Amino acid sequence: MKPLSISVVLAALSFPALAADKVAVPPAEVEAVVQAMFKSALEDWKPRVGQDETQRVCTDTRNNPPDAEAAKIKARELASIAYPEDGNVMGDWKKGEKIAQTGTGGQFSDEPGTVNGGNCYACHQMAAAEVSFGTLGPSLLGYGKLKNFQAAENKLALAKIFNAQSVVACSNMPRFGYHKFLSMDQIKDVTAYLMSPDSPVNK
Numbered sequence: 001m002k003p004l005s006i007s008v009v010l011a012a013l014s015f016p017a018l019a020a021d022k023v024a025v026p027p028a029e030v031e032a033v034v035q036a037m038f039k040s041a042l043e044d045w046k047p048r049v050g051q052d053e054t055q056r057v058c059t060d061t062r063n064n065p066p067d068a069e070a071a072k073i074k075a076r077e078l079a080s081i082a083y084p085e086d087g088n089v090m091g092d093w094k095k096g097e098k099i100a101q102t103g104t105g106g107q108f109s110d111e112p113g114t115v116n117g118g119n120c121y122a123c124h125q126m127a128a129a130e131v132s133f134g135t136l137g138p139s140l141l142g143y144g145k146l147k148n149f150q151a152a153e154n155k156l157a158l159a160k161i162f163n164a165q166s167v168v169a170c171s172n173m174p175r176f177g178y179h180k181f182l183s184m185d186q187i188k189d190v191t192a193y194l195m196s197p198d199s200p201v202n203k
Contacts, residue, residue: 042108058170070169077165080178089158089191096193097200099186100126106181116181118161118190123173126193127200136172144195145202158191 038049054073057065065073083089102117104110121130123137147153160167162177176182182190193199 054165054170061170063170063172065169073169074166077163077175077178078159081159081162081166082177082184083155083158084184084188089154089188090196091185091188091190091192093189093192093196093199095186096189096191097127099182099190100193101130116186118176118182118186120190128203129200140194140201142202144197144199147195149195149197149202154191154195157195158187161187161190161194 035049041049051059054077057069057073061069099118100120102115103119103122104114105116120126121133123134125133125135125139125141128141143157144153147157156167160173161182163175164171164173165175165178174181177184177187194201196202
């Protein structure tokens, strides 16, 4: 079999519906192309190219797993969630606001020691005063108010920030706590920004 060019593989990845009519790209060839793109990556970056079980199921099903697989994903990811030892899931909403607005961290261009941000506004509307926000995720404007500022809802919010796959199988949202991209204190602060009655999100 003649090897597929990188352009063909990338086209198949970028336009799967179109590619389905043109060429079937073997998963092994796609994996080889992806690995080749990261040959010069730092050693601590290379594990990021690999997929865990949840990621592979989501890839294989194009983020639309059958109900049984979705249930397995949510159960598996729910088991990964760690809660604060003292049971308090609410941090400082002012710090959470800064984390939500910060998109640095985890990039090749970041200086060593750069603190990771949540970059929440890349996907969500949150505070009404912020006019620049993405729409990949739902609007979270007034989210805490919508949930009546209930303690149980605060805990659910922290769980989703920690690992969104525990709530929605194959969610596009990063698993901030699972991958230790955000610390527990940062996750508590973002939870407070989302859920606190004093937060501009809920004004």
